[in-house]
Amino acid sequence: MSNSSHNDPPRSESGFAPGGADHDLYAEHATRLRRLVGSRVTTSDANVEDACSFAWIQLLACRPSRRPSLFSWLATVAIREAWRLHRLERRDARDGDEVILDGMESPSAGSEAADRIAVDQVTEALRTIHPRKRRMLLLHAAGFTYQEIAAEYAISVERAWALVYKARLQVKQRTEAD
Secondary structure (H helix, E strand, C coil), X not given: CCCCCCCCCXXXXXXXXXXXXXXXXXXXXXXXXXXXXXXXXXXXXXXXXXXXXXXXXXXXXXXXXXXXXXXXXXXXXXXXXXXXXXXXXXXXXXXXXXXXXXXXXXXXXXXXXHHHHHHHHHHHHHHHCCHHHHHHHHHHHCXXXXXXXXXXHCCCHHHHHXXXXXXXXXXXXXXHHC
């Protein structure tokens, strides 16, 4: 015996029954959800759209209760997914062979020996700063947001930004001095 009811309406490709409650819910919240996610997460429009689609798919899969907080549930799922996609996009954009820190120029495109010296200078400069600041700077360079770094260290976002900024300046000053 099948678990599905014989009264379930047929579903379209999108998963929403034409004219059904899901379709009405989508029509009511889709635009608002995209705007909210776009305003909360600074990422590409494609990531916002993908995150919202993911939230709607989760809605269909999980079927949370239709309380007034349903939009909040959708927004939370979509925002978290947008942050995840943004982090992946930032990590993919970075070249794995090069150390690039915001506000610093990448090593010159000279010989391999010159590139190795530049990487060695950055590595040595990183060793001279406080381990906590160093880890925060490396997390930021790896694509973590200030919000995620702040959550990891149980500090405010502003404090996380300030510590990463100071660490970046220290590394920059030490590499320029060499």
